[in-house]
Amino acid sequence: MARRSNLIRREGGTYYARIYFPVDLKEHFGSEDKKVSLRTKDETIAKQRLYPELQKWEQVFHDIRSRREITADDKAVAVWQHYEATLQRDDEKRRAMPSPADIQAEEDKLWRRIERNEIGSSDFIGMINAHADLETMLRARTDDAKYRTRRLAALKREIVSHDFRLIRMDTDAFIAKHKLLVEIPSDEYSDLCVLMMRGEIQALERTLERDAGNYAGIPTDPLVKPAHNANKEVAAPGETIMELFENYASENPKSIKVDTLNQARRDIGTFVQYVGVTFPASSIDKKAVREWKALLVKYPVKATETTVFKGMDIVQTIKHNETVGKPVLSPRTVNRYLSGLGSFCNWLEAHGYIDSNPVDGMSLPKDKRKKVFPFTSDQMTALFHSPLFVGCQNHEAPRFWSKPGNVLIRDHRYWVPLVMLYSGARPAEIAQLLLSDVRQQGEHWIMDITETEGDDDDIEDFKSVKTAGSKRMIPVHPELVKLGFLDYHADIQKAGHTRLFPTAERNSRGQMIADYSREFGRYLTRIGLKKGRGMSLYSFRHGAFDALRRAGYMDDEFNFVFGHVSGNSVTRGYGILQHGVLEKRVELVNAIAYPGLDIAHLARLTA
Numbered sequence: 001m002a003r004r005s006n007l008i009r010r011e012g013g014t015y016y017a018r019i020y021f022p023v024d025l026k027e028h029f030g031s032e033d034k035k036v037s038l039r040t041k042d043e044t045i046a047k048q049r050l051y052p053e054l055q056k057w058e059q060v061f062h063d064i065r066s067r068r069e070i071t072a073d074d075k076a077v078a079v080w081q082h083y084e085a086t087l088q089r090d091d092e093k094r095r096a097m098p099s100p101a102d103i104q105a106e107e108d109k110l111w112r113r114i115e116r117n118e119i120g121s122s123d124f125i126g127m128i129n130a131h132a133d134l135e136t137m138l139r140a141r142t143d144d145a146k147y148r149t150r151r152l153a154a155l156k157r158e159i160v161s162h163d164f165r166l167i168r169m170d171t172d173a174f175i176a177k178h179k180l181l182v183e184i185p186s187d188e189y190s191d192l193c194v195l196m197m198r199g200e201i202q203a204l205e206r207t208l209e210r211d212a213g214n215y216a217g218i219p220t221d222p223l224v225k226p227a228h229n230a231n232k233e234v235a236a237p238g239e240t241i242m243e244l245f246e247n248y249a250s251e252n253p254k255s256i257k258v259d260t261l262n263q264a265r266r267d268i269g270t271f272v273q274y275v276g277v278t279f280p281a282s283s284i285d286k287k288a289v290r291e292w293k294a295l296l297v298k299y300p301v302k303a304t305e306t307t308v309f310k311g312m313d314i315v316q317t318i319k320h321n322e323t324v325g326k327p328v329l330s331p332r333t334v335n336r337y338l339s340g341l342g343s344f345c346n347w348l349e350a351h352g353y354i355d356s357n358p359v360d361g362m363s364l365p366k367d368k369r370k371k372v373f374p375f376t377s378d379q380m381t382a383l384f385h386s387p388l389f390v391g392c393q394n395h396e397a398p399r400f401w402s403k404p405g406n407v408l409i410r411d412h413r414y415w416v417p418l419v420m421l422y423s424g425a426r427p428a429e430i431a432q433l434l435l436s437d438v439r440q441q442g443e444h445w446i447m448d449i450t451e452t453e454g455d456d457d458d459i460e461d462f463k464s465v466k467t468a469g470s471k472r473m474i475p476v477h478p479e480l481v482k483l484g485f486l487d488y489h490a491d492i493q494k495a496g497h498t499r500l501f502p503t504a505e506r507n508s509r510g511q512m513i514a515d516y517s518r519e520f521g522r523y524l525t526r527i528g529l530k531k532g533r534g535m536s537l538y539s540f541r542h543g544a545f546d547a548l549r550r551a552g553y554m555d556d557e558f559n560f561v562f563g564h565v566s567g568n569s570v571t572r573g574y575g576i577l578q579h580g581v582l583e584k585r586v587e588l589v590n591a592i593a594y595p596g597l598d599i600a601h602l603a604r605l606t607a
Helices: 023-029 043-066 072-096 100-115 121-161 168-177 187-211 241-251 258-275 286-296 314-324 331-350 377-384 412-421 427-431 478-483 485-494 514-526 539-550 555-562 582-590 600-606
Strands: 007-009 015-020 033-037 438-441 444-449 472-475
Touching (some): 015 043, 043 258, 072 168, 286 314, 412 427, 412 485, 412 539, 444 582, 478 485
Antiparallel strands (some): 007 015, 015 033
């Protein structure tokens, strides 16, 4: 499946956002995409700037799509709004006019200054200005009435001659506000100008009636009558969904990992595609979430990365997928989308933007069928006799791992499955180990599963764990020692590395050996062990759980060894020592065994 990316790097190292124009707007822009500099050579900063840039362009697309041909309803609204606006301005002017009391007070103030002989040479100019101000106040109502009379006469002349200078600014403002597609000049534009002039003429005639004390006047022009646009929900500045999401992400009240926040940002972006970029966050309700969920169950997997959906929003993508037939999101993934929006809505509720969380109770039923199964002894025997472990054709390209050869792979690709087999640790936990994390403690060798402490910016030493309960010490199983794990540790140390697996890498989302985990599943298919779903790298972790159950232990007795916290939550809050002393951990890990599995040949190959 062809993939695309919105983040690209050009010569010189500067990162750019690649903006794909929506299919319905390609003709408008005259091309398929546009590249916008993110003004940085740092990938982390570029990723932070990418999504806001994409959102900015979503607003541009929204504005363009909002433009439309002018209708008869628009013209009726233009006439009535301009009529009412003219009368409203007249009301405001009349309220601001000086009252008789204001004029009398100013006149009394001036006469007091004259009587006190305050007209000195230095104050003469000020006295003249004060008198001019009084004259202005005295003439204010008369001057305003004369201005309105002159404008009314001018509008009546110019409506006949089609001179639109007096109305052009108001007409242009109406067109821009309502995003109307009206050419200037054009017949449509002239018609709109004439209509708005008729509206203002009627309003000015009403103002002159008010000068005589008559406020009962109504329009005499049949085209000037009440008309209103349908109300459209538009967020106040700073209160769109994505603007408030950035506030939520900045606060991060639940200390969610950056990668999880980025995932939620992308997921919620599809909700914004549906409701519109100007939709107020305060208007998110059950109906909007329900309709979005109905779209998600039809939404293709990795749609934003798939070329055939380039430039399409969520609705267009789903429609096009009826033709191309790509696989759609699983219920579990749909629930992930809902969970991201739900967490954000919890924050919106806590901050008073919404009264309740509309995502509550909206999740799809969980598929309780088991997704990953442990390997059987026969499957593991076949696996550990396959080329990845005993010799392949080429160690670089994954497609050659399954082809027999004389190239021995002895890095993380070899050791992570074996360490998982005899520890039950997660693949990322193993791949990120430092040399110092594998050490002797008393009589036992241990692996210290932990995270980077403090503000360590060295990406080489960066470590993270899934949860706080995942931090733990795991004894090194005797079978790993027999296979040469400690010898490998010593060789890496002699080579001057700080990491146990120097070639293990994180993907663009920061996930350790995620690419290898994916390729391992494909490898199982190539060697004939896997058909469909059910087996993966995690099958080793599941197998370790079953091994301890087979040895007679209850789940609560060994959960802590695998990084699953159990027991009373209050009790867990006391003290700082890890659950389970080292000797108990040694007993549990050493009990991991697989009847019928013999992999002694790996030790001979390593030696």
